[in-house]
Amino acid sequence: MADGKEFTYEEVSGHSSKKDLYLVIHDKIYNASSFIDEHPGGEEVLLDVGGQDATEAFEDVGHSDEAREILTGLLVGKLKRKPGDPQPRDLDSQLKSGSGSKPATDGAGMGVMLYVVVLVGAALAFGAYKYMETQKDK
Numbered sequence: 001m002a003d004g005k006e007f008t009y010e011e012v013s014g015h016s017s018k019k020d021l022y023l024v025i026h027d028k029i030y031n032a033s034s035f036i037d038e039h040p041g042g043e044e045v046l047l048d049v050g051g052q053d054a055t056e057a058f059e060d061v062g063h064s065d066e067a068r069e070i071l072t073g074l075l076v077g078k079l080k081r082k083p084g085d086p087q088p089r090d091l092d093s094q095l096k097s098g099s100g101s102k103p104a105t106d107g108a109g110m111g112v113m114l115y116v117v118v119l120v121g122a123a124l125a126f127g128a129y130k131y132m133e134t135q136k137d138k
């Protein structure tokens with residue numbers, strides 16, 4: 001089986017042309033040359049990550065199961081990581097924790113919290129003001 005073959009980053013980086021295009025996704029090596037003309041996302045994006053770690057680019061798009069099936073057909077081997085090689089971002093743990101790669105919702109959540117705090121503060125201040133007024137009349 002071809003998937004037993006191991007490539008170092010250096011070897012993979014030599015395969016970055018359209019006719020000879022290797023991508024690293026989750027530490028596996030895929031030969032995308034036969035697929036590049038059919039890629040719905042276009043050839044440009046694949047060439048951009050040719051010979052490099054494309055894990056982040058691939059996962060950011062949120063490719064379908066069908067796309068992942070195509071991938072298995074393109075497998076040529078796995079990555080032999082050497083000390084000093086670039087490390088991929090820990091996507092798996094991000095996906096598991098559910099936060100994904102878009103913390104934008106957290107930002108929105110913070111905005112809403114701030115709004116609530118201001119409103120509650122205003123209500124309390126108003127209540128205190130009214131209370132002081134009733135005290136004054138006595």
Ligand code: HEM
Binds near residue numbers: 041049057
């Ligand atoms: C060999 C690796 C890849 C395979 C087999 C592949 C396969 C596919 C497939 C089948 C689709 C159609 C939608 C879907 O089923 O999810 C798609 C869409 C797309 N792909 Fe890839 N892809 C690969 C790598 C990449 C990479 C590295 C990028 C980099 C950004 C990328 C960007 C996109 C984009 C932007 C779309 C959406 C196109 C649209 O909806 O107009 N793909 N890909």
